[in-house]
Amino acid sequence: MPLKVRKNQSPEPPQPCMLTHCMAVISGAWAAxxxxxxxxxxxxxxxxxTDIPPISAKVLxxxxTELEQRGVLSRNVQPTSPPSVEYALTExxxxxxxxLEAIVKVGHRLKMRDEG
Amino acid sequence: MPLKVRKNQSPEPPQPCMLTHCMAVISGAWAAxxxxxxxxxxxxxxxxxTDIPPISAKVLxxxxTELEQRGVLSRNVQPTSPPSVEYALTExxxxxxxxLEAIVKVGHRLKMRDEG
DNA sequence: TAACCAGGTTTCCTTTAGGTAACTCGATAA
DNA sequence: TTATCGAGTTACCTAAAGGAAACCTGGTTA
Structure with missing residues (x-):
C-alpha cells in the first residue's frame, strides 16, 4: 500500500509564494x-x-538598480560638485x-556550531 | 576635494559575515x-x-543534504516497508x-506594492 | 594639460547552479 | 513476473549570474 501524503499540519495555509517573492529580493549576490x-x-x-569590499562595481x-525598482531603496542625486548619489532604504x-536582524542572529548560532 | 567616505553610522559594528553566512544557508534554490x-x-x-511542486528530485x-550538513534539519529513516524517510527541523x-516569518511578512507588502 | 574624482557602463569570460530525463534498488502488491 | 512505490542517483545540458578589467563622462584641481 502506498504511503499517504500527509496534509501539511500547518494551522493556516502557508504562503510560499510570498516567501519566494521576498527571497528573490534579498537573495541576489550581496543584496542582503x-x-x-x-x-x-x-x-x-x-x-x-568599501562597506562590502568583495563586491564589484558592476554587481553593486x-x-x-534592482532594489530601487522593487521599491526597497531610493536613489537621489545631490547637486554637489562632483554630484554625489545617495542611496537610502525606503519605508x-x-x-x-x-x-535581516533575525537572520544575523541565526548566523551567530550557525557560526558557533561550525567553529566549535 | 574628494568626498569623504563617511563612517557607517551604525551604533555597533555590523556583522556582515554572519549575514553572509546565514544567507548562504537559506538562499539556495527552494531552501527557504x-x-x-x-x-x-x-x-x-x-x-x-508535492508541497513545492516546481522543485525537482535532484535539487530537493x-x-x-546541504541543510542536514549545516545542522538545520535531521534525516531519519523509519523502518517501515517501504522504508520512509522523515526530515525535520533541528532546534x-x-x-x-x-x-522566515519576517520575510513572509515583507513578501506581503512587496506583493501589494507590485499588484496595486 | 594632465591627472583625479564620483559614479557608473561595457565587454568578455567562466563557473556553476539548476532543470530534464532516465535510471537504480529493495520491497511489495497485483 | 511485472508493475509500483519511495527515495533517491546519475548524466547531460544550458542559461544566466557573477567576476575582472577597461572604459566613459563631466567637473575640478594641481
Whole structure:
C-alpha cells in the first residue's frame, strides 16, 4: 500500500509564494549586505563598495538598480560638485531590517556550531 | 576635494559575515521553502515534492543534504516497508522560522506594492 | 594639460547552479 | 513476473549570474 501524503499540519495555509517573492529580493549576490549597510542611514556608491569590499562595481550597480525598482531603496542625486548619489532604504526597505536582524542572529548560532 | 567616505553610522559594528553566512544557508534554490514546509512538523521526501511542486528530485535531494550538513534539519529513516524517510527541523533550524516569518511578512507588502 | 574624482557602463569570460530525463534498488502488491 | 512505490542517483545540458578589467563622462584641481 502506498504511503499517504500527509496534509501539511500547518494551522493556516502557508504562503510560499510570498516567501519566494521576498527571497528573490534579498537573495541576489550581496543584496542582503547592501540593505544591511543602509539600515543605519544613506550611503553613497563608493561608500557601499568599501562597506562590502568583495563586491564589484558592476554587481553593486545591478543590485542597486534592482532594489530601487522593487521599491526597497531610493536613489537621489545631490547637486554637489562632483554630484554625489545617495542611496537610502525606503519605508518598505526598512521593513526588511527586522528580517535581516533575525537572520544575523541565526548566523551567530550557525557560526558557533561550525567553529566549535 | 574628494568626498569623504563617511563612517557607517551604525551604533555597533555590523556583522556582515554572519549575514553572509546565514544567507548562504537559506538562499539556495527552494531552501527557504523547504524550511518553511518543515516548520509545522516532519515531512517525507515526496511530501516535500508535492508541497513545492516546481522543485525537482535532484535539487530537493541536494538541498536536503546541504541543510542536514549545516545542522538545520535531521534525516531519519523509519523502518517501515517501504522504508520512509522523515526530515525535520533541528532546534537550530527552528530558529530560522522567525526569520522566515519576517520575510513572509515583507513578501506581503512587496506583493501589494507590485499588484496595486 | 594632465591627472583625479564620483559614479557608473561595457565587454568578455567562466563557473556553476539548476532543470530534464532516465535510471537504480529493495520491497511489495497485483 | 511485472508493475509500483519511495527515495533517491546519475548524466547531460544550458542559461544566466557573477567576476575582472577597461572604459566613459563631466567637473575640478594641481
Amino acid at each position: 549586505n547592501v540593505i544591511w549597510s543602509l539600515r543605519a542611514g544613506p550611503r553613497r556608491f563608493n561608500e557601499l563598495r 550597480s545591478t543590485r542597486l 518598505l526597505g526598512g521593513e526588511l531590517v527586522p528580517a | 521553502n523547504v524550511i518553511w514546509s518543515l516548520r509545522a512538523g516532519p515531512r517525507r521526501f515526496n511530501e516535500l515534492r 535531494s541536494t538541498r536536503l 537550530l533550524g527552528g530558529e530560522l522560522v522567525p526569520a
